[in-house]
Amino acid sequence: MTETSPLITLYVPSRDYGRFLGQCLRSIAAQTMQDWELIIFDDGAEDDTLEVACDFQRGREDLVRIVEHRSGQGLRACANKALELARGTYIMRVDADDYLDENALLVLSSYLEAHPEVGLVYPNWIYVSERGDVLGLETRKKVATEAKVLDLPAHGACTMIRKRVLKAIGGYDTRFESQDGHELWMKTLHRFGVGNVQTPLFFYRKHDASMSSDADRMLAGRREIKSRIAGGMTGPVAPRIAAILPVKNTYSHLPNIALEPLAGRPLIDYALETIRALDAFDVCLVSADDDAVVAHCERAGGVLTHLRDRHLSDPDVHLPEVIEEAVETLERQHDIHPDIVVMLNVHCPLTRSEHIREALDTLMVYNVDQVLSTYEDEELHFRHGRSGLEALNIGALRGLRLEREALFAWNGAVQVMWRDVLRSESLFAGRIGHIVMSRSESVQAKHPPERERIARQLEQARGNTVE
Structure with missing residues (x-):
């Protein structure tokens, strides 16, 4: 470092978070490691953000810079401007509604100094309420020891990154509006090392206006980012992809x-329509146990059909055997040898092409053997232990989604795997990644109450109402 260059560049974007900003800035001033500079963004705020920022800057003009945006430019634009202005070796965002432990900069920068092979490092954190009451502790799994499938990205805030790493990956893509942590993680994961410390080093404020409270927006943002990242990994030779639709x-x-008709159409037509809407498949095979289904699919066109042996519908025959027999049929009878097998479910008519695409992207981005579609079950669950029932996810009582307590239910809608891990004895082998669908999208159309719910959703999606 030179005398004029700090070790760390911090930046704080604020848009109408003036009521929290003072505590955030005071936590920066209180750091035990003082080799930092700070860039505060007034990102089109209509509250007292600028006044709070100017008060803090007074007497610290050599350390603190304020950037004003007359209209909101968004988190990513602020991040890229901070990267452009940064003089430090390391860079870290602090959200205006969060605040730091006094040793945050010392611990994180020491980790990067001691681990030159690591491109970014992130800590644990403490959840607090809007007024600052402690709600719980997020204890992330330790990279490489507790977590070897690294598909749970670092938090976008309070992750310290080498500036040269951010420069090497080209900063942040401003086509996305949120989930910068996911983009950073996916761009960094396979090019640079990642690490974490098991110390809580910032206070994450939970309140109604926080971005993380909008689940649908987060899922859509992550899906789009993953698609862009996976698209950049393709080359002249693409894997051959086969979709298998097993139908009993x-x-x-x-x-x-x-x-059986559902909202005016045979149930199977929803799966066939989804398959046709996605250009990723080299082939699709419908494996059925009924002549009528085979005839229907042949009339619909666009798929291969296979009337499987009736013994594969016996009660003691399990789905892995049906899938492997279908793939072997493609290989023996059609000389089509897929690299990737996508298993779809005729009972899940709310599955969309973007769910399948995300599962394929996840297989590529995270170097896993297979990917399952899930929904996250946020209800409080128990298991029976020594003293009777023990809560599995006690954080749910406080509205917290803690990594170590997260429960994912396989919804059966989509399963994507490399052909070489497909085994008739098990569908769940190797390193398993996941995508998250909403619970409403995960309903299966098997019984009348569920079919009625799905019919209403399908009709609403078509802009109609069910009588």
Whole structure:
């Protein structure tokens, strides 16, 4: 470092968070490691953000810079401007509604100094309420020891990054509005090392206006980012992808379910439509146990059909055997040898092409053997232990989603795997990644109450109402 260059550049974007900004800035001033500079962004705020920032800057003009945006430019534009202005070796964002432990900069910068192979490092954190009451502790899994499938990215805020790493990946893509932490993570993961410390080093404020409270927006943002990252990893030779749609239409308690009308169309048509809407597949095979289903799919076109042996619909035959037999049919009878197998579910008519695309992107980005579609179950769950029932996710009582307590339910909608891990004895082998769908998208159309709910959603999606 030179005498005029600090070790760390911090930046704080604020848009109408003036009521929290003072505490955030005071926590920066209180750091035990004082080799920093600070850039505060008034990102089109209509409150007292600028006044609070100017008060803090007074007497610290050599350390603190204020950048004013007359209209909001967004988090990523602020991040790229901070990267452009930064003089430090390391850079870190602090959200205006959060605040730091006094040793945050010391611990994180010491880690990067001691681990030159690591491009970024992130800590644990403490959740607090809007007024600052402690709600709980987020204890992330330790990279490489507790977590070897690194598909749970670092938080975008209070992650310290080498400036040269951010420069090398080109900063932040301003086409996205949120989830900068996910973009940073996916761009960094396979090019530079990542690490974490098991110390809580910042206070994360939970309140109604916080971006993380908008679940649908987060899922959509992550899906779009993942698609862009995966798209940049393609080359002249792409993997051959086969979609398999296994259909059992001979249930004694669900007769003719695949062809039963749902919101005016046979149930199977929703899966066929989703398959046709996605250009990722080299081939799609419908493996059915009923002549009527085969005939229907042949009339619809666009797919191969296979009338499988009736013994594969016996009660003691499990889905992995059906899938492997279908893939072997492609290989033996059609000389099509897929690299990737996508298994879809005829009972999940709310599955969209973007869910399938995200599962394929996840397979590529995170170097896993297979990917499952899930929904995150945020209800309070228990298991029976030595003293009776023990809560699995006690944070749910306080509205907290803690990594170590997160429960994912397989919704059966999409499963993507490399062909070489497909085994008839198990569908869940190797390193398993996941995508998250909403709970409403995960409903299966097997029984009347669920079918009625799905029909309403399908009708609403078409802009109609159910009588």
